[in-house]
Amino acid sequence: MIELKTKAEIEAMKPAGRFVGSILKELKEMTKVGTNLLEIDDFVRRQIESRKGAESCYVDYAPDFGTGPFAHYICTSVNDAVLHGVPYDYALKDGDLVSLDLAISVDGWVGDSAISFVVGKQQDPEDLRLIKCTEEALEAGIAKAQPGNRLGDISAAIGEVAHSYGYPINLEFGGHGVGHIMHGDPHVPNDGRANHGYRLRPGLVIAIEPWFLKTTDEIYQDQKDGWTLRSSDGSRGAHTEHTIAITENGPEILTVRE
Template identity: 80%
Template sequence: MIELKTKQEIEEMKPAGRFVGRILKELKAMSKPGVNLLDLDNHVKERIQSRKGATSCYVDYAPDFGTGPFAHYICLSVNDAVLHGVPFDYDLKDGDLLSLDLAINVDGWVGDSAISFVVGDDADPEDLRLIKTTEDALAAGIAQAQPGNRLGDISAAIGEVAHENGYSVNLDFGGHGVGRIMHGDPHVPNDGTPHHGYKLRPGLVIAIEPWFLATTDEIFQDPKDGWTLRSADGSRGAHSEHTIAITEDGPVILTSRD
């Protein structure tokens, strides 16, 4: 069921969004060659435990698309991994493409956001182009999150950016409603048809999250951890996400990292 938030409830969601955005900014600064993924996960754990009213949305999360409960505080996806990456004992290397996906509940409300970037100084131009495409697609989707538009307008804007840059789109996973829970209605596909679908109204809060792979749209679930989604051909992936609220004055980003 799609739930609309009051103006007051949107205000109450802002602390969770700011907290998530702040931690992602910290983690990006920490992600240097030689840093272990488990250290990044532990930083999130410590930040959550030090914040009154904050709880992890990931620890013990057990949806039907995973294998057993998730046991970590953040999703960390490296190189050919693009979604649901399970932190493990791995030291980051110069040139790794790292995606961070973080959702935290603060005082009963969820903030959900993701960023991708290249670790160190040895950045492949194609990795940077892939990352920028997800960021541009996110901006295009947010721009369409206007009252009176349709959900398909957001999806179509995301897909158009992907296709213009030569990337195909996987529709298995996309954006979603956000509120008291991390994943709610509506589903927000990363491609679609303009002027179709649910009519956008003030009070709708959604996560918009374009993710693309360099040379395929096919993924598989890593059998070793039962969670991490990897490209079928070994090519790299990138992921960008914000939680936004649709208001009478247009979209408001709740997970800003400014």
């Protein structure tokens, strides 16, 4: 069921969004060649434990698309991994493409956001192009999150950017409603038909999250951890996400990273 938030409830969601955004900003600055994925996970754990009213949305999370409960505080996806990456004992190498996806509840309200970046000096232009595509697609999707538009307008805007870059699009996983829980209605695909679908109204809070792979739209679940989603052909992926609220004045980003 799609839930609309009051103005007061949207205000109550902002601390969680700002908290998630600030952690991702700090993680991007501190993640270097040699940083271990478990260090990133532990940093997030300590941030959550130090914040009154904060709880991880990932620890013990057990949806039907995972294998058993998730046991970490952040998703760390590297190179051919693009979603639901489980942190493990791996030191990042020069040129690794890293996607960090973080969802935290503060005082019962969730903020959900993701970033992708390349560590080190070996910045492959193709990796940077892929990341830029997800960022531009996110901006395009947010721009269409206007009262009176349709959900398909957001999806179509995201898909148009991806198609312009020549990247294939997977529709199995996409954006979603956000509120007291991390994943709610509606589903927000990364491609679709303009002027179709649910009519957008003030009070709707959704996560918009373009993610693309360089040369395929097919993914598989890593059986070693039962969670990490990887490209079927080994090509790299990138993922960018914001939680936004639709207001009478247009979209408002709740997971700002300034």
